[in-house]
Amino acid sequence: MNxxxxxxxxxxxxxxxxxAIIIKDDKILMVKNNRDNYYYSxxxxxxxxxxxxxxxxxxxxxxxxxxxxxxxxGFIKEAYFYxxxxxxxxxxxxxxxxxxYMKIPEDFELENxxxxxxxxxxxxxxxxxxxxxxxxPEFFKTELKNPTKEIKHIVADER
Numbered sequence: 001m002n003x004x005x006x007x008x009x010x011x012x013x014x015x016x017x018x019x020a021i022i023i024k025d026d027k028i029l030m031v032k033n034n035r036d037n038y039y040y041s042x043x044x045x046x047x048x049x050x051x052x053x054x055x056x057x058x059x060x061x062x063x064x065x066x067x068x069x070x071x072x073x074g075f076i077k078e079a080y081f082y083x084x085x086x087x088x089x090x091x092x093x094x095x096x097x098x099x100x101y102m103k104i105p106e107d108f109e110l111e112n113x114x115x116x117x118x119x120x121x122x123x124x125x126x127x128x129x130x131x132x133x134x135x136x137p138e139f140f141k142t143e144l145k146n147p148t149k150e151i152k153h154i155v156a157d158e159r
Contacts (some may be wrong), residue, residue, distance in 0.1 A: 003047040014089055015057035017097040018056040019137070021144065024104055027126040030135060031049055031063065035120050037102055038134035043101065052098040060102065064110070064124070064151060068102045073151050075099040075135055081158040092159065099137070100148070 005016040019041035021027040030039035042063050046055040053070060060068050076098055082092045110124050127133060129144055139154055 003049065004045040005048055006045055011083045012092040013083070013118065015093055015095045017043060017095060018046055018052050018059060019097055019099040020056055020060050020068075021099055021101045021140075022060075022068070022104060023101075023129075024108075024126070026130075027128050028135075029110075030125055030127045031122050032125055033122045035121050038136055039125065040136045041140070042046075042124070043097075043099075052061070056100045058153060063088065064120075066105070066108060067109075071103045072149070073098060073099040074147070075100045075137075075139070075143070075152050075154060077139070077154040077156065079156040079158070081156070082110070085147075119122060119140070 005014075007014050019042050020029075022042060029042060029115045031042055032039050041079075042054060042060060044059045047058075050058070052073075056070065057068070060066070075095060076096070079093075079097070081093055081095070083089050083093050110126075127135060129141065131141070135141065136156075138156075143152065143154075
């Protein structure tokens with residue numbers, strides 16, 4: 001049984017997510033695959049019964065093969081956008097997402113590869129904060145250059 005908190009709501013979809021902010025040497029750890037032309041944050045959907053904190057710890061462990069601790073919640077982002085893949089193509093999606101700064105252990109090494117649900121291989125890459133590459137969420141490019149201790153609420157509406 002799929003426990004991901006992604007549900008149909010009328011003609012649209014509600015997709016509740018978490019993302020990890022893992023920064024080292026002015027670079028952020030991002031995920032890439034060979035299908036899409038952009039990078040995206042480590043993380044994924046919250047599963048029913050999990051808190052957002054439980055979900056980010058699980059997602060980091062699954063995607064990195066490594067335990068990390070949460071430093072703090074950094075951002076809450078609400079977004080409306082149209083899907084671009086699979087059965088959600090052109091379907092309106094409402095996505096609340098919680099982005100957590102993570103504590104990086106001294107012995108952290110990248111070794112793990114993960115796979116999308118459709119079998120497309122994903123890989124991890126350190127991306128400079130001042131990159132010209134397309135990254136999601138887009139606010140990482142501006143907000144992570146001068147981090148603060150406050151929790152920021154960001155709203156993006158592409159309708």
